[in-house]
Amino acid sequence: MAMRVNLTPAQRHPATSSSTHYALKQVVGKGAYGIVYRAINRQTQKEVAIKVIEYDDEEELNEHMLEIDLLKNLRHQNIVKYHGFIQKSHQLYILLEYCSQGSLRDLVKRGPLDESDAKTFIRQTLEGLKYLHEQGVIHRDIKAANLLLDSRNVVKLADFGVSTRVNNLAMTYAGSPNWMAPEVMLGQGASTVSDIWSLGATVVEILTGNPPFHNLVNEAACYAIVHDSYIPPKSLSSSCRRFLSSCFQKNLFKRPRALELLNHEWLSETKQSILERFKEPESDNWDSDFIEVEVSPSKDHDIHDEQYYLKQLTQARVECHPHLIFSECDLGAVVSCLIDLCKRGQMKNVKEMFTYDLKYNEGRCRSLFITIGGLTYLLNHCPVVENILSECFINDMREMIKCGILAHCKSFSDPLLILSISSTFHELVDYKIWCQWCSQLPNMVESIIYGLENNEKMAEDILLKLSASSLFPMDKHFLSKLMALPLRNNLRLKYTILKSFNNLLERKEEQRENTIESFDSRPPVTPLSTSLPLSTPSVNIPVFPPQSTLPDRFMDWLLKSMPSATDDPHLIKNFIELCYNSSHLNQVSLGEIVEHREFIKLVKQLAQQLSGDLSIKYMKSLLLMALQLCVELSQEVNETTLSDMIDVSLQFLLVPEFATGGIDILLHCLQFALHERFKIYEDTTDIVIVVPSGDIRVPHRKLLQTFYSEEVKFGNFIPKFTKLCSLPPCNSLSYEIIIHKDFMDKVRSLFDLYRSSLIIQIDFLKFLKIVLTRYAEFMPQSKRKDISSEKLLSTGMKHAMLQPNANIIRNVANFLHHNWQIEKAQKGQVGADSVLIKQLCQDIELLQHGELQAGNKLIDKDGFAIPKFNPI
Incomplete structure (x- = not known):
């Protein structure tokens, strides 16, 4: 197929041909339909985002072109800009505006936002929705992950892959369940006010860290959205709760439009200034301002002036009373005193003050301490102050990195502090620099293991990122510790470990960055590239490290970690992919998998369950990877597994996309039976293989059905089918x-x-x-x-x-x-x-x-x- 290039004038350059070159950098996002890269225009040196989409045929290409048709006509400061597209072979490259600050979801991962900060982002989102709806476009997937931030923290609505126009029939089930409006859930169709419901769920996500009903599984969440009322947390302001009630109006005809919400009282409230945050709140209920403490009749607790309590704070030998200091002293004076203590290295009372401040004072002292530069003096006494940092400042990691905490990381022993520093540092620097920095930390491996043992998501994210880079060594000792983690009842941890082993064996992202220079060189491929017909077993052959990379008894451990056919497809896919990556071209490992009969039975169950629903692209990729592995396994088949392997081949024959692989497996099985001199004959309907455990039958009708199918791609199928017909049992x-x-x-x-x-x-x-x-x-x-x-x-x-x-x-x-x-x-x-x-x-x-x-x-x-x- 000839290459098609369509670029906006901003992306064209006089010195270039129509095929403008781009250098792909790191992956910045992944979705159901493709991978998003940060890229550099080699002529202008400007950054763009490039969404790479694999497609199989013209019908699928036309579906993706709908997204382009929507984007190219949208021009608004809160809509991600479209720069053009490049179509080459079976890949489509969509050039978009690069948003360097990531998504609102990335921001929320570091902690929920307060209402005053969230309002800015919600106003901009509503402005974008107002424009979209005026253009007759329904977004259909509003959530924090699809709200990007540019270098000036301006919100950009992105990911229009499931969007549609109002005058089109928007009856399909599209979007993310927890953000989905009840009318969409019921199949009644989407409208512009369906986006308003999703906006309300996004507000909840930004302010609390999770969307409504996040603690329920998909089916239960769907039921709750349709039948239950969502009650916002009491920690939110009353005006915010009223805003959410408007968004979550089940009667879509009563649900407000974007323009009406822009004038809502919650968004109209003025933002509190930074100085107002440190003022004592006014209240008629004075009793709430006092904390009941035990007071002895000692002169120490008589009423004194401010200077007396501040002097107590600065004296290391005198007992500190934070409740009295905060109640009697000006907050600015207390912070100045704490900074002076840090300068002199007297930390006895510092931790007690900050601990009390976080518990009873809403952290106002800590906030002012950071604002006027106190962290620099505190960090001068690492690692003595490690416990203060981890208990009181763990949520202010960006500020600590600015003040120089990275230089002290090698001396820290608190795993959560190390993980928090590493996670935040990754957001601030280039991926390669971050990987090199992590590889130099002697305590990184122990911190990751500790985090995984305690279900810390930071540890999971860091492991997945580091395992994909050759700059971070993963020796047998580290891998053995990962294998020793308890995976039986923790599916998320099991997914993380399997995925990290896959990353180790493939090192995909490093290879792409080093080898892909432009679109005129080899284009990037996904782990399950489908540029070839899906009936052909094809897989990216990873650059495997020496066999000694994997610990002893690795395959035995892997097979004991086998998921069931009803587990999450992402988990199953990574398990099968790891089986392939660790056994490809390795006869011993392939033999171990064959001996473990449960693996072949798992593939058979998957083929039976999923072959009937290949509309979901991910399911097709999962089955393709399973088929690729079974083709290799069939070359190591034995008498015990022969029947199961033939059943697998017949199951794949039922799906035209996988027919070639199914014939390949059947060929290997028949050749094995001939080599072992099993009796093979044909009756009126079947090929019959006689083995001690019973007759194995291969029905002629399934082979005929496959040959006469209108959907089989014969380019790869016919040579293998010819071999099958040439065998003696196929007269x-x-x-x-x-x-x-x-x-x-x-x-x-x-x-x-x-x-x-x-x-x-x-x-x-x-x-x-x-x-x-x-x-x-x-x-x-x-x-x-x-x-x-x-x-x-x-x-x-x-x-x-x-x-x-x-x-x-x-x-x-x-x-x-x-x-x-x-x-x-x-x-x-x-x-x-x-x-x-x-x-x-x-x-x-x-x-x-x-x-x-x-x-x-x-x-x-x-x-x-x-x-x-x-x-x-």
Whole structure:
């Protein structure tokens, strides 16, 4: 397919051709339909975001082009800018505005926002929605992850992959469940006010860290959205709760529009200044300002002035009373005193003051301490103050990094502090720099293990990022510790460990960044590239480290970690991918998987469950990876697993996309049975393999159904099917193919469909030669022993010519004779001048009126015998 380039003027350059070059940098996002990269325009040196989408056919491409058609007509400061697209082979590259600050979801991961900060982002989101709705566009997937922030922290609505226009029928189930409006959940269709419901869920996500009903599984969450009322947390202001009630109005006709919400009282409230945050709140209930404490009749607790309490705070030998200090002293004076203590290294009372401040004073002292530069003096006394940092300042990591905490990390021992520093540092610097920094920390491995043992999501995220980079070494000791973690009842941890092992074996992102320089060089590929027909087992072959990289008994551990067929598809996919990556081209490892019969049974269950629903692209990728592994495993099949492996092959034959792989597995199984000298025969309907445990049957009808399917991609399928028909147990299969009512129609349609492919036409002619010869061989023959086998076969052929189907060979020969005539050739027809095509056509023509040449058989390049005939 020729490359198509469509760029906006800003992305064009006088010195370039239409195929502008871009250098792809790190991955900045992944979604259901593609991967988003940060990229550099090599001519202008400006950053863009590039969304790379794999597609299989024109229909799927047209679906993705709908997103482009929407984006190119949208121009608003709160909508992500569209810069153009490049279509090349089976990949589509959409060029978008690069938002360097990530998404609102990334911001919320570091802690929920307060209402005053959230309002700014919500106003901008509503401005973007107001513009979209005025243009007649429904976004359909509003959530924090799809609200990006540029370098000036301006909100940009992104990811229009499931958006639609109002005048189109928006009845499909699209979006993310926890953010989805009830009318969409019920299949009643989406409208512009459906985006308002999603906005309300996004407000909850920003202010609390999670969307409504996040603690429920998908089915329960869907039920709650439709039937229950969401009650906002009492910690939110009353005006905010009223704003959310408007958004969550179940009657969509009463739900406000974006323009109305922009004038809501919650968004109209003025933002509190930074100085107002440190003022004591006014309240008529004075009792709430006092904390009940035990006071002894000592003179120390008599009423004193401010200077007395501040002096107490600065004296290391005197007991500190934070409740009295905060109640009697000016907050600014207390902070100045704490900074002075930090300068002098007197930390006895500092931790007690900050601990009390966080518990009873809403952290106002800590906030002012940071604002006026106190952290710098505190960090001067690392690691003595490590416990203060981890208990009181863990949520202010960006400020601590600015003040120089990175220089002290090697001396820290608190795993959570190290993980928090690492996680925040990753957000601030280039990926390579971060990986190199982490590799130099002697306490990083122990911190990750501690975090994983205690279900810390930071540890999981850091492990996944580091495992993908060759700059961070992962030795056997580290891997053994990962394998020792308890995975049985923790599916999220199991996913993390399996994914990190996959990253180690593949190191995908590092390879892409080092090898992909522009779109005119090799384009990036996903772990399950589908640029080739899905009926062809194809996989990215990872650059494997030496076998010594993996610990001993790794495969045994992996197989014991096998998920069930009902587990999350992401987990299953990573398990199967790891099995493939750790056993590819390794006969010993493949043998271990085969011996563990439960793996083949798992694949069989997956094929049965998922083959009926391939509309979800992820399911198709999962089955493709399982098929690729089974093709290799079938070469190591044994008597015990033969039956299961054949069942797997037959299950894959039911799906046209996977038919080639299914035939490949079946071929290996039949070749194994022949090698082991099992009795194999054909009855009227099946190929039967006799093994000690019982007969194994391969139904002819499934093979015929596969061959006559309209959806099978024959380019890769037909050579393997030819091999199958050449095997001794498949005599009657060829006969049934030939006598099928659609045989001649299939011949004509295939030569028409592949008239421009010389290789496929030659492969199909070889197939015809095999099956037509077998067709003749299969005809009834005399049982007299005094007649030679050559004579019997010749007689059988002549007998075949007298049957109702006698004209089949003649019809095929006549069709082939006329197919390549120059005067009748169709547009794009090739092969008229091919010597091999002419020879194959002559061989088939001889089958009409010939006899076997005694003792002489042709052997094709695959080692299969083809009888040769002499003309009569």
